[in-house]
Amino acid sequence: MTILQLINERVQAALSAAGAPDAPAVIQPASKPEFGDYQANGVMGAAKALKTNPRELAQKVVAALDLQGIADKVEIAGPGFINIHLAPEYLARRSETALKDARLGITPVAPQRVMVEYSSPNLAKEMHVGHLRSSIIGDALARVMEFLGHDVVRANHVGDWGTQFGMLTAYLVEIRQAGDNALELSDLETFYRNAKVRFDESEEFADRARDYVVRLQGGDAEVLKLWEQFVDISLKHCEAVYQKLNVGLKREHVRGESAYNDDLPVIVEELRAAGLLSESDGAEVVFLEEFRTQDDEPMGVIIRKKDGGFLYTTTDLGAVRYRHKVLNLDRVIYVVDARQSQHFAQMFSICRKAGFAPESMKLEHIGFGVMMGDDGKPFKTRSGGTVKLIELLDEAEERAYALVSEKNPELSDAEKREIAAAVGIGAVKYADLSKNRMSDYIFNWDTMLAFEGNTAPYLQYAYTRVQSVFRKAENVDANAPIVITEPAEKHLAAALAQFEDTLLSVAEGCYPHYLSNYLYQIATLFSRFYEACPILKSEGEVRASRLQLAALTGKTLKTGLDLLGIKVLETM
Ligand code: ARG
Structure with a gap:
């Protein structure tokens, strides 16, 4: 069980014991250290529903709350908040378990068959910057779901027809x-x-x-x-x-639009059989009551044009039908520009009505915003043309190469190239994956390549810092017990324990930035720990324990960056 699930379960039991069995426990990692590690804030709502005093209810919940061996302090804050402080020994045991496990203590989920459809460029043109977001967001989601234990089917629905x-x-x-x-x-x-x-x-x-x-x-x-x-x-x-x-x-x-060509007439017949098809100006159309035109009429989605040609939607219907009938998926995720949201909403609605996809197969459009230039307008070349993606990536590597050469002139050219590739590409990807995918963002070379702040170079550097500790350390005991005494140790261990919950939330809402922000938090807490708690200069059990925490930090950063599709380096 993840730490959040565990606390949730215990608080839920306490709510029941306190007379509020129907109130959902609402648990969140605390936003400030003084609020402890987790905060339960469902008590307010429960008190309202029961028409009772929130503080009294909170007292009853705390009295009934069994966090023996997990928390060492539980306190009521404000009218209905309960602050939970995890016990250092508990965090120490959890960290040890994670460290011994190749999956960092993360239990495989009940597997679902999930398709992640992403990138999907229109062929016969080269990929341009507009294809970046779908390619990297989709890839990160596929990696996270795969790691969690889902049966992931990647799909590149290229536009190869028309x-x-x-x-x-x-x-x-x-x-x-x-x-x-x-x-x-x-x-x-x-x-x-x-x-x-x-x-x-x-x-x-x-x-x-x-x-x-x-x-x-x-x-x-x-x-x-x-x-x-x-x-x-x-x-x-x-x-x-x-x-x-x-x-x-x-x-x-790759299974492009052309793959569904033969199914398109069948789609039309099935829509007709389902009574969904109408004729309008010679075209065959599905009218959807729940989508309204400006004149408040049901909106029509054209399935076959007057000249017999099929449309983007028709092909997508064919794809859904195939994904259900042949691939038998539980969940299909479409990582496509948010500007196509109406297309997907209508297409999904037709699928449900026509029975191309049963309700048990979840269909999700995972949209994203636009990548902007420094001028706040969609990213373009100086002359206003579209930027070829391969050229953008080459530039990223060149810029990183210049930075690395300046920082580490003593490295060989091959080493500089290797670092430049990881840092340059990592920077471009991370700048994107660290933002909420729904927002537009400004693409800025200097910000993304900075070694400070929430950037790939900062995280990659944090990882090499951990690795350098181990290069210098002699006689490392990989089985040494972890002993947590200092606040910086505890904060780091508490954050490390949230890895599994973070990945679950990434997979649930399809938001890679939860993982980016988490890794940034880990890197920041490691840096504080590194300053406050000398590792190599301390001795005996303390040194061994701190090395263990550093080791778990390194593994978490590496695994997390890998799930974002970002490479780490041993030195840089
Ligand atoms: N090829 C389309 C485009 O470039 C994106 C395809 C998205 N996927 C889909 N199933 N419609 O706009």
């Missing part, structure tokens, strides 16, 4: 006919732009492009072959980005 492929194919055929045999796709961006120019300038070219779309959808072997080349080259670009980003998406996780 009219732009007709345009690209038409252009490819055209330049080849003009004698240009080089498949000038090394620069996808330019290729795409040139094709678009042709599409816009020539009606005749546009017609050919549309014809290719029809042939592609009809399964024409020649056109399919060209399409496959585009997809393959685009995915190679994506894979280079994932590799650099340390994002665990591979070819096997």
Whole structure:
């Protein structure tokens, strides 16, 4: 049981004993050391419901509260708050257990089959900064859920189908006919732009492009072959980005929009059979009562256009249906820009009504805000273009390289490169993962690369500091008992004991910043402990115990950063 679950259970029992069995225990880590380690603040609500005096009820709860061996002080603060101070011996035993366990004492959860769908770029263009957030937030969530023991299925729902492929194919055929045999796709961006120019300038070219779309959808072997080349080259670009980003998406996780092509007519028939389909201006539409237009009419979601073409939503319906029927998932998490929230809400609603997903399969749109430039506008190049993601990551490494070279000129170039990669990429990822995903944030190189504050370099540095203690320490007893006497030791141990609860809350609400903030707290408390409690200069049991706390700190930081997809270094 996690520490929060344990305290919760005991407070719940005490509430029952005090005559308030229906009141939920509300327990939180205390916000200030003077409030102890945990605070129970459900007593107020319970007293209100029972129409009794909160202080009296709190007294009864405290009298009934059995935290023997767990807390050494329980006190009433304010009218209905109960402050719980954990016993140092309890924290010491818990830390020892965590240290001996490869999972740091974290019990595997009852596993669910969870799909994390993330990154999902539209192919035939290179990934740009707009793809960063989904890729790294999704990856962190997949890692955390996997670590907790869930059966995680990663999915990259790439946009590999649709009219732009007709345009690209038409252009490819055209330049080849003009004698240009080089498949000038090394620069996808330019290729795409040139094709678009042709599409816009020539009606005749546009017609050919549309014809290719029809042939592609009809399964024409020649056109399919060209399409496959585009997809393959685009995915190679994506894979280079994932590799650099340390994002665990591979070819096997790709199941793009094209995979559902054959299901789309079936979707239409099933929607019709369910009585959900109406005709409107020649298109087939599902009207949703719970979504209203500006004129307060039910909103229509187009499933099939007048010309027979299907839409983004139709494909998504096909994907949900597949995820239920074939993959039998318990939970599907879509890590996609918050601006698509209406699309997901409507799509989920249609799925429920049509029976594509039973209520037992949870569907969640995990949205996120926009990454802004220093000017407070969406991040762009100086000339206003979109920034290629690979170039942004290269720049991160270059900037980190310059910093490392300045700090540690004595290192070899290979060492500097290795540190620069971990620090540069780590900084970009952490700057994002440390913010509430729902808010927009300003991308700023100097802040994210700073060695102080809530940044990746600060946490990576904290980890190397722990490691350097162990490089200097001789005869470390990995089984030494932990003895907690100093406040700095206790605060550190109490925070270390919250790792499991933190991960559970990350997985529940899909908020990676809970983990980032937690790790920052650990690094800060370690730093205070390091200053207040000499490790190597102390002796005997005290030294051995402090080394143990340092060891657990190091393991927690490393595991936690790894779950965010951020690398640590032994020295930097
Ligand atoms: N390819 C889409 C885009 O770039 C994102 C896909 C999100 N996933 C989904 N199942 N709709 O906007």
